[in-house]
Amino acid sequence: MQERRSNRERTDATRASLLQAARALFVRQGYAITSTPEICAAAGITRGALYHHFVDKQDLFRAVLEQEAAAVRADIEAAAPAGASPRDALIAGAEAYLDAMTLPGRTRLLLIEGPAVLGLAELRDLDERHAAGSLTQGLRAAGVGVDAGGPPLAALSALLSAAFDRAALDIDAGADARNPRKAMRWLLLQTLPAARRAAVAAARSKPAKPRR
Amino acid sequence: MQERRSNRERTDATRASLLQAARALFVRQGYAITSTPEICAAAGITRGALYHHFVDKQDLFRAVLEQEAAAVRADIEAAAPAGASPRDALIAGAEAYLDAMTLPGRTRLLLIEGPAVLGLAELRDLDERHAAGSLTQGLRAAGVGVDAGGPPLAALSALLSAAFDRAALDIDAGADARNPRKAMRWLLLQTLPAARRAAVAAARSKPAKPRR
DNA sequence: GACATTGACGTACAGACTGTATGTATCGGA
DNA sequence: TCCGATACATACAGTCTGTACGTCAATGTC
Secondary structure: OOOOOOOOHHHHHHHHHHHHHHHHHHHHHOOOOOHHHHHHHHHHHOHHHHHOOOHHHHHHHHHHHHHHHHHHHHHHHOOOOOOOHHHHHHHHHHHHHHHHOOOOOHHHHHHHHHHHHHHHHHHHHHHHHHHHHHHHHHHHHOOOOOOOOOOOHHHHHHHHHHHHHHHHHHHHHOOOHHHHHHHHHHHHHHOHHHHHHHHHHHHOOOOOOOOO | OOOOOOHHHHHHHHHHHHHHHHHHHHHHHHOOOOOOHHHHHHOOOOOOOHHHHHHHHHHHHHHHHHHHHHHHHHHHHHOOOOEEEEEEEEHHHHHHHHHOOOOHHHHHHHHHHHHHHHOOOHHHHHHHHHHHOOOOOOOOHOOOOOOOOOHHHHHHHHHHHEEHHHHHHHHHHOOOHHHHHHHHHHHHHHOHHHHHHHHHHHOOOOOOOOOO
């Protein structure tokens, strides 16, 4: 009386069920506390199936993160306006990122548990494959780091990326969402060329009396 | 033939030995992989002693972090120049923080494992008790957020704090230390009033030629 | 200074979890 | 139709965590 399914269908179904159950539990309880028996019970399968599809618990977690990062990327790309100026594209991308990270569990998975479970190096790789690279090139397109006097573009991009993550975390933590968004937007604008040149000019006139 | 020690001495000695062994192992292997038998063997005591002094493994980890955060704070305060202007104090504090985070293991303990093991809320509390609060008040003293038009100070401070952490992480990851430092310094300067006012002014007079 | 109490451990144990080895049924191609 | 491969399920070994309990030295009291 059991339905006939191809191997491919079986695999897809169990993997999907596993990923969904694991994601929910990892988000609610964290990676360490969540046990594989628990995950399998929630997914309606046995541990044998889990270890058939994934080499270990960490590998399952990796798959969850991969899926999550891809979803974030998709969300951002879906929100990208066509034919905007580099500057506007950057700002729109910033908002889209914060919006995407609003989906429950994303901050915990990608920003808290991820680095601890998979290691910083792997997480960074995943981040760059999916999302962060676009920030660097967005900054470059908007003219940051093109002249010699400015800060190293890659390093600055990393710092801003961290600030974005923190904004997402704070929004998720229940803070009035407008404050981190506003601060992040302001900070980002400060890095754009028009602002920077003015700042450099102000800094150059160092020996002068403090401006006040 | 055994020496006579007061209870206080015994406690201090075992706790110190435990903290040192645990710190080393947590740094080298991470919290999850490090087992309590392993820690106790390295500390030269039994698990009974561990569970006498700490309620569980997580509590031991908490003690390690507490010690580490206190050390960072001490390092920063030791480097604080006396009688500097708010602006210079802020810049010096920034450098001191990055210097302090150079000590091996600190980034991993405080920035990677900490949030995952203790939870973001507790880590944030620890951070504010020890270090981060000073950034907010440093910014305020330097005049950030005093006028109504600027970004919310607390939110901006959080973003900058995250950027600092990322800089520390990148330095620790072996990147040429000068790049993250330079970028961080630049980013911080961008937020200070002189730079901002100049930036705003430059933005207002958009058609005007750049100042130089 | 004997004595009861508390603190600082050491040892033994129960429960749970992870990863692996092995068995079974279904699928897919020849 | 037969046979290898795939997708599971079950059983097992080893390890870890936290707790209960026992011991002995230190400390305060009379």
